[in-house]
Amino acid sequence: MKKILHILRRESAQARPYWEDFYFETQDAGATVATALSSLHAENRISPAQGSRFRPVIWEHSCLQKRCGACSMIIDGVPALACDTRLSQLKGDTVRLEPLRKFPVVADLLVDRSVMMENLKDLSVWLEAEAGAGSEDMAFEASRCLQCGLCLEICPNFAAGGSFSGMAAMAPLSRLIARLPEEQRKQTARNYKKGVYSGCGKSLACRDVCPAEIKIDELLVKSNAAAVWNRWNSIK
Amino acid sequence: MKQQMPINIIGAGLAGLSAAKTCAEAGIRVRLISFQPSERAQSNLAEGGINAALNVMGEDDSTENHFRDTMKGGCDLADPNMVRNLTQDAPDIVMEMDRLGVPFHRENGHMVQRNFGGQKKKRTAYAKSSTGKVLTTALIDAVRKYEVQGLVERYPHHRFEKLILRNEAAAGVLVCDRYSGKETVMAGRVLMACGGMNGLFAGATTGTTANTGSAAGVLFEQGVEFANLEFLQYHPTTVSITGKRLLVSEAARGEGGRLFYYETDTPGHPEDTGVKRYFLEEKYGERGNLMPRDVISREMAMLGRQVYLDLTVLDEKTWKVKLSDLRDEIIHYLGIDPACEPVPVSPGIHYFMGGILVDEHHRTNISGLCAAGECACAYHGANRLGGNSLLGAIYGGRQAARTMIREIAEDMSAGAAYENTLCVDPESFQDGAADPADTASSFRTLTEEETLIQEKMSQILMEGMMPLRDGKLITHALTELEKLKARAGEHEKRTDEPGGFSDECRAKLLLAEATLRCALERRESRGAHTRLDFPQTDENMRKTTVVRYEKGEIRISFREISRL
Numbered sequence: 070m071k072k073i074l075h076i077l078r079r080e081s082a083q084a085r086p087y088w089e090d091f092y093f094e095t096q097d098a099g100a101t102v103a104t105a106l107s108s109l110h111a112e113n114r115i116s117p118a119q120g121s122r123f124r125p126v127i128w129e130h131s132c133l134q135k136r137c138g139a140c141s142m143i144i145d146g147v148p149a150l151a152c153d154t155r156l157s158q159l160k161g162d163t164v165r166l167e168p169l170r171k172f173p174v175v176a177d178l179l180v181d182r183s184v185m186m187e188n189l190k191d192l193s194v195w196l197e198a199e200a201g202a203g204s205e206d207m208a209f210e211a212s213r214c215l216q217c218g219l220c221l222e223i224c225p226n227f228a229a230g231g232s233f234s235g236m237a238a239m240a241p242l243s244r245l246i247a248r249l250p251e252e253q254r255k256q257t258a259r260n261y262k263k264g265v266y267s268g269c270g271k272s273l274a275c276r277d278v279c280p281a282e283i284k285i286d287e288l289l290v291k292s293n294a295a296a297v298w299n300r301w302n303s304i305k
Numbered sequence: 306m307k308q309q310m311p312i313n314i315i316g317a318g319l320a321g322l323s324a325a326k327t328c329a330e331a332g333i334r335v336r337l338i339s340f341q342p343s344e345r346a347q348s349n350l351a352e353g354g355i356n357a358a359l360n361v362m363g364e365d366d367s368t369e370n371h372f373r374d375t376m377k378g379g380c381d382l383a384d385p386n387m388v389r390n391l392t393q394d395a396p397d398i399v400m401e402m403d404r405l406g407v408p409f410h411r412e413n414g415h416m417v418q419r420n421f422g423g424q425k426k427k428r429t430a431y432a433k434s435s436t437g438k439v440l441t442t443a444l445i446d447a448v449r450k451y452e453v454q455g456l457v458e459r460y461p462h463h464r465f466e467k468l469i470l471r472n473e474a475a476a477g478v479l480v481c482d483r484y485s486g487k488e489t490v491m492a493g494r495v496l497m498a499c500g501g502m503n504g505l506f507a508g509a510t511t512g513t514t515a516n517t518g519s520a521a522g523v524l525f526e527q528g529v530e531f532a533n534l535e536f537l538q539y540h541p542t543t544v545s546i547t548g549k550r551l552l553v554s555e556a557a558r559g560e561g562g563r564l565f566y567y568e569t570d571t572p573g574h575p576e577d578t579g580v581k582r583y584f585l586e587e588k589y590g591e592r593g594n595l596m597p598r599d600v601i602s603r604e605m606a607m608l609g610r611q612v613y614l615d616l617t618v619l620d621e622k623t624w625k626v627k628l629s630d631l632r633d634e635i636i637h638y639l640g641i642d643p644a645c646e647p648v649p650v651s652p653g654i655h656y657f658m659g660g661i662l663v664d665e666h667h668r669t670n671i672s673g674l675c676a677a678g679e680c681a682c683a684y685h686g687a688n689r690l691g692g693n694s695l696l697g698a699i700y701g702g703r704q705a706a707r708t709m710i711r712e713i714a715e716d717m718s719a720g721a722a723y724e725n726t727l728c729v730d731p732e733s734f735q736d737g738a739a740d741p742a743d744t745a746s747s748f749r750t751l752t753e754e755e756t757l758i759q760e761k762m763s764q765i766l767m768e769g770m771m772p773l774r775d776g777k778l779i780t781h782a783l784t785e786l787e788k789l790k791a792r793a794g795e796h797e798k799r800t801d802e803p804g805g806f807s808d809e810c811r812a813k814l815l816l817a818e819a820t821l822r823c824a825l826e827r828r829e830s831r832g833a834h835t836r837l838d839f840p841q842t843d844e845n846m847r848k849t850t851v852v853r854y855e856k857g858e859i860r861i862s863f864r865e866i867s868r869l
Binding site for chain 2: 097099100101103104107110111123125129130131132133134136137138139152175181183186189190193194195196197199200202205206208209212213214215216241244245247248
């Protein structure tokens with residue numbers, strides 16, 4: 070399998086972006102975009118951009134098995150994890166790689182997603198007391214969120230710095246709601262409405278890109294019932 | 306009174322999170338410094354569960370049983386006092402995690418535990434095959450509360466560069482913000498929770514790429530004592546996927562999975578049409594598939610044939626309720642539905658029993674430096690039992706933090722601020738930008754040559770540290786490594802890259818050599834260390850391998866293990 074990687078690069082946040090092409094060939098049928106990015110050396114460059122010095126492509130990676138959410142990027146126009154995108158499933162000879170657009174670029178394909186962590190702090194996402202009885206299934210599903218940011222990238226309603234924190238905040242809040250101690254209901258409901266309910270237009274585009282395939286619609290329905298409509302007993 | 310200097314915790318996986326939470330609960334300020342946020346940590350990949358003798362399965366389990374199994378599983382090479390504490394407190398750890406809302410598997414409202422390797426009782430609490438993920442999520446939330454209170458300050462895109470030593474004690478760390486390239490000195494005690502040394506075997510482990518092993522390498526070069534580096538856990542059921550090894554959780558066997566190979570005597574006859582030989586059950590009886598990992602991996606390596614994991618015997622409910630995530634993962638990566646056909650598996654590097662040498666209180670040989678989690682050599686002896694790593698990480702983080710809290714209190718009551726005991730001049734040594742000469746000029750990446758050197762290093766280590774080794778193999782690897790070091794030296798001399806040859810690369814080569822030397826010096830077979838030229842276990846070698854870099858030399862000694 071042969072592919073050309075067409076990568077939007079920049080040396081730093083301040084530097085001018087440019088495109089650079091790399092040639093990648095493999096016998097590995099399971100090779101992903103992450104495999105390709107891991108194997109790029111100087112000799113893979115096609116018509117080197119920015120002078121002759123080779124600069125390794127900077128991107129975030131960790132588990133390589135879609136369990137950590139590090140390698141989020143835009144692949145052929147679609148937000149996805151590099152390790153979850155097989156080259157064989159991409160049409161055409163050229164793969165277009167760009168950094169996520171809703172977060173500030175640090176360098177090349179690496180973006181700063183710290184706004185997600187800040188939002189969770191603003192929404193007080195923690196248990197104030199011992200977890201109550203509730204739904205293990207719901208807590209499990211919600212616990213699986215990778216904080217990869219792909220749902221925010223595709224969301225028509227999310228913008229960094231806005232009051233809507235998106236599904237990347239909904240899932241952690243749902244984890245609390247699933248086993249929320251009674252005395253914390255008011256506070257969490259207020260935060261849920263502020264950070265999630267009031268801003269969600271329910272396009273559910275998030276569900277299509279979630280690499281953990283979290284059942285976002287189910288979590289949303291259950292959390293809305295409890296936190297917005299005060300139907301806490303509906304969580305079992 | 307002077308304000309307490311924050312403790313610098315390096316690593317934000319389970320051990321680091323647990324340490325941060327413990328400190329914050331005691332009102333002690335910490336900095337939680339990690340290469341990536343907690344969500345990316347290797348802890349999230351842990352699958353099968355966490356051990357604790359909760360005795361909820363009607364099997365008359367006890368913490369004493371857990372202690373014995375852990376000691377035996379580790380071939381009596383762990384400190385029994387540490388294992389005693391770990392196993393005694395395990396139920397408390399699991400119940401605490403339950404209070405944090407971890408969705409452990411329950412039936413009719415009661416927690417249920419599963420079988421795991423090397424344990425005679427059902428003692429492993431779990432959440433399908435994602436136990437590490439749900440535990441990490443809960444601890445991230447718990448720590449967030451203290452971030453807002455200002456007790457935990459996160460540095461989530463920062464690389465540990467080196468320990469700062471004053472009067473042979475840890476006085477702080479030098480860290481680099483990898484977003485800006487800016488280096489900063491952070492004064493205060495140091496707690497390492499930086500994970501396993503996966504990067505030494507790049508691409509060949511079940512772990513993450515972020516665990517490069519560079520922090521461990523740097524510490525080793527700086528004189529921190531390491532131990533038992535020869536004990537490398539090969540997990541019996543892994544599969545090669547692009548860029549790494551994929552783990553097939555031991556839970557699969559805990560729930561009834563069986564290992565077999567196809568026997569065929571006819572040359573040229575396809576192997577997979579022969580008779581199924583459940584070789585572990587034949588040799589070890591009913592519980593053969595749940596022997597400790599070292600035993601099974603060794604049997605598989607000796608066998609030298611393709612082994613299959615038969616999960617077709619699991620019923621629909623088990624798949625749905627207990628292992629749905631594992632099934633999805635196998636289907637996704639291998640295109641095999643394990644409920645319908647056997648999965649071809651082979652041993653792969655999964656865990657480092659060895660690491661930074663710590664005492665019962667998680668202290669290292671450097672005052673002011675503690676270590677916990679996989680980076681520390683603590684609870685697992687010559688072979689770790691499945692389900693004890695999550696426990697060891699959370700418990701170890703807590704214990705190391707408690708040690709540091711105690712030390713701070715002692716300092717305070719003696720009226721001696723830590724800074725004073727170190728004779729640190731506050732004018733010249735405080736938080737802030739590093740010496741300009743040390744500051745990286747830009748976003749640092751490895752040069753081409755460094756990348757190639759590291760790839761070659763991993764290859765050499767893989768060959769020297771195979772599941773079945775002998776002196777010849779290890780010596781050959783050491784010779785190859787010597788050549789590679791010479792090549793690295795040449796590169797260091799002629800490089801004109803800013804910053805020159807990276808400290809990281811040099812330190813990793815040193816740690817690689819230490820690993821091989823430990824394997825060479827232990828002339829016996831024990832746990833995960835199988836020497837074909839010394840097949841017997843030698844009772845006189847029931848000692849800790851201590852390795853240290855001193856005056857430009859790697860020195861190895863064997864230290865007595867404490868008694869109960």
